[in-house]
Structure formats: C-alpha cells, structure tokens
Amino acid sequence: MYMSRFLRLTQPNMQGPDVFSINQALHNLGYLRSKVDDIFHAGTDQALRQWQENAGINPDGVVDPDVWCRLGSQGMMTLEHTVLAQRYPAITIDLQSRRLFFFHSLEASRTYPVAIGKRSTPSPPGNWTIVQKAVNPGGPFGARWMCLSVPWGGYGIHGTNNPRSIGRMASHGCIRMYNRDVIAIYDQTPLGTPVYIIGESLTGRLLQQGARGEDVSIVQRRLRTLGYYRYRIDRYFGPRMHESVVRFQQANNLAADGIVGPDTYVAIQKALDMRSNDTEP
Numbered sequence: 001m002y003m004s005r006f007l008r009l010t011q012p013n014m015q016g017p018d019v020f021s022i023n024q025a026l027h028n029l030g031y032l033r034s035k036v037d038d039i040f041h042a043g044t045d046q047a048l049r050q051w052q053e054n055a056g057i058n059p060d061g062v063v064d065p066d067v068w069c070r071l072g073s074q075g076m077m078t079l080e081h082t083v084l085a086q087r088y089p090a091i092t093i094d095l096q097s098r099r100l101f102f103f104h105s106l107e108a109s110r111t112y113p114v115a116i117g118k119r120s121t122p123s124p125p126g127n128w129t130i131v132q133k134a135v136n137p138g139g140p141f142g143a144r145w146m147c148l149s150v151p152w153g154g155y156g157i158h159g160t161n162n163p164r165s166i167g168r169m170a171s172h173g174c175i176r177m178y179n180r181d182v183i184a185i186y187d188q189t190p191l192g193t194p195v196y197i198i199g200e201s202l203t204g205r206l207l208q209q210g211a212r213g214e215d216v217s218i219v220q221r222r223l224r225t226l227g228y229y230r231y232r233i234d235r236y237f238g239p240r241m242h243e244s245v246v247r248f249q250q251a252n253n254l255a256a257d258g259i260v261g262p263d264t265y266v267a268i269q270k271a272l273d274m275r276s277n278d279t280e281p
Contacts, residue, residue, distance in 0.1 A: 004121070004153045004173045004281050006273050007063035009045040014279050017134045017145045018154030019044070022063055025071045026051060038137070058253055064270055065152040072151055089188055091157070093175055095123060095199030098167055100157070100177065102185050110185075115165045115176035120218070120269060123173045123197060124150050130193040132156075133186070140280050143179040144186045148195055157195070158182060158281070174281045207260035211237040219260055222268050223248060226275065 007014055007022055019040045026032035031047035045061045052059040055070060063071075092101040095116050103109045117123035132147035142159020159179040160166065166178055175197075204215060216237050223229035228251075229244040242258040249256040252267045260268075272278070 004155045004171075005279060006270050007040055007154070008061055008274070009040060009042065010277060010279055014040040015139060016141050016154075016281065017132065017137050017147060017156070018281065020134075021132070021147070021154060022048070022071065025074070029071075029074060062270065062274070065266055068152050068154070087194075089190075089193055091185075091189070091193060091195045093123070093157075093195065093197045095125065095197065097199075098169075100175065100181075102188075104188075112177055112181040112185075113167045115160070115168050115170045117171050117173035118169050120222075121172040123171070123175060124148075124153075124155060125197045125199065126150075128155075128195045128197065130157075130189055130191055130195060133189075133191065135186075142176075142182065144182040146182075146186070146189060154281070156281075172281050204260070204265050207237055209237050209239065209242045209258065216241070219245075219268070222272060226268070226271050 004018065007019055015038055017038060020036065020038040022040070023032055023036045023038070023044055026044065026047040027036045029051065031051045032043060034043045048063065048067075049059040049061045051071065052061075052067065057066065057070070088103060088105055090103045092103070093099075093114065093116075094101070098114055098116055100112045100114045101109050102112070128148040128150055130146050131149045134145040136143060137145045137158070140161055142161055145156055145158045147154070147156040153173065155173055157175045157177065159182045160176045162170075163178055165171070165176060170176070207216060207219060212235055214235060217233050217235045220229050220233050220241060223244050224233070226248065228248045229241060231240050245260055245264065246256045246258045248268070249258070249264060252271070254263055254267060
C-alpha cells in the first residue's frame with residue numbers, strides 16, 4: 001500500500017488540501033484546538049503525536065497509510081459516505097497512455113495529458129469518486145484540487161507548479177494536469193463524479209531470499225541510500241540483502257522476517273522521503 005506523500009512537520013511547513021483534511025480530522029476528534037487550516041504546523045504535529053499515542057501507533061508525527069486509514073475512519077468528515085456517484089460526467093485515467101478522458105456522455109469526451117505516480121509511488125488503480133474540491137491550493141497543487149475517495153492516502157487530481165512533469169511518471173501517486181486543463185474541467189466536475197483509474201499499476205512484488213530481477217536492484221539501491229546495504233547492486237536477493245532487510249525492519253519496528261512486502265515498501269519510501277525532505281504530492 002502506497003500513498004501520495006508523507007505529511008509531517010518540515011521547514012518550510014507542508015501545505016495543501018491533504019493537510020487540511022488531517023487538521024480537520026484532528027480538530028473533529030478534539031486533538032487540535034486551533035483554527036483548521038491547510039498548514040502542517042507545530043500544533044498539528046503535537047495533536048497528531050497525541051492521537052498516535054492514544055491509538056497505539058508509534059508517535060512519530062508522520063501521516064503514513066496506516067494513519068490515513070485510521071484517522072480517516074474516525075474523524076474525516078468528507079462527503080464520500082453521503083454523495084452518490086453519478087453516471088456523467090465521468091473521468092477515466094489511463095495509466096499506460098498517461099491520459100485523462102473527461103466524458104460528458106457516453107460518446108462525447110475530451111482528453112488531456114497527465115503525470116502519474118512514479119514506479120516507487122504508483123497511482124492507485126480502481127473506481128473512486130471526487131469527494132473534495134479546492135480553488136487555488138497553490139504550490140505543487142497548482143490551480144485546482146479534486147480529492148479522490150482513496151482511503152489510505154491524500155490522492156487527487158490537481159494542477160502543478162512543474163509543467164515539465166506532465167506526460168511522465170513523476171508524482172507520489174496523484175494525477176497532475178496542466179493548470180489550464182484542470183481549470184477547464186473543474187467547474188464541470190461536481191462532488192460525486194466517478195473517476196476510473198485503469199491500466200497496469202507498477203506495485204512491488206513480494207521479495208524474499210532467492211528472488212532476482214530489476215526490482216531487487218531498486219530495493220538494494222534504496223537500502224544503500226539509507227545505509228543498510230553496502231554491497232554490489234546485483235539483482236539478486238542473497239543472504240547479504242536478507243540481512244540488510246532484517247536490520248532495516250528491526251530499526252523501523254517491523255516484523256523482522258527479511259521479506260520485502262507492503263509494510264516494508266512503505267517504510268523504505270517513508271525513510272527516503274524524510275531523508276531527502278521530499279514533500280511533493
């Protein structure tokens with residue numbers, strides 16, 4: 001399970017509609033007493049750590065997929081449970097062609113180029129709905145934001161401050177559009193609009209000792225960046241890599257079984273984002 005970005009206290013502060021949702025949830029649950037805004041500030045960090053401690057989660061002040069799922073089920077007052085998806089308009093996003101198709105009816109459609117998630121942070125395939133909208137969220141979200149009903153992360157369709165990324169695998173899982181394009185469809189996309197993300201999702205397979213392949217090399221490189229793997233990148237999951245994975249898992253309070261599964265993939269990406277101070281959606 002992946003997510004769009006790991007929300008946390010940074011300098012400068014992380015800001016955006018995904019942060020607003022977290023602040024709103026913490027406020028609804030009584031942990032955040034200040035005004036709800038879209039900035040991840042010291043009050044957010046303190047409230048989140050208190051909630052994590054009470055929920056029996058490691059109080060590290062980071063919003064990861066587990067926090068999204070649990071906090072969302074408790075405190076996020078979105079419209080996803082009350083708005084019924086309509087038939088049209090509808091949006092289909094083809095991950096292979098990296099195109100968004102906006103349907104007015106069964107036949108009438110417009111198409112736009114998009115950026116999708118990187119191999120390490122793929123866009124979530126499935127049938128979703130638009131549950132939240134915002135004008136001019138700014139920064140990496142560009143001119144418009146439309147949140148998807150994905151329960152484990154702050155995924156959405158939005159503009160960008162990096163137009164050169166459009167057409168590429170460049171995001172943390174969100175769907176990026178040119179600002180002019182997202183503005184063009186925004187007012188025609190009401191809450192409840194269905195969004196279908198189709199195509200191959202480049203999620204990681206389960207890796208364990210004996211595995212071979214380029215995905216093994218990718219994990220080796222990431223573990224080496226984090227200081228856990230000091231050997232040759234050889235596409236082979238051997239005893240040395242097994243030992244490195246176990247050490248990483250032990251350091252991150254994971255089951256130390258030496259198998260790279262969903263929790264370990266997420267923990268590696270979380271550690272890399274925090275190491276590089278990556279805050280892009």
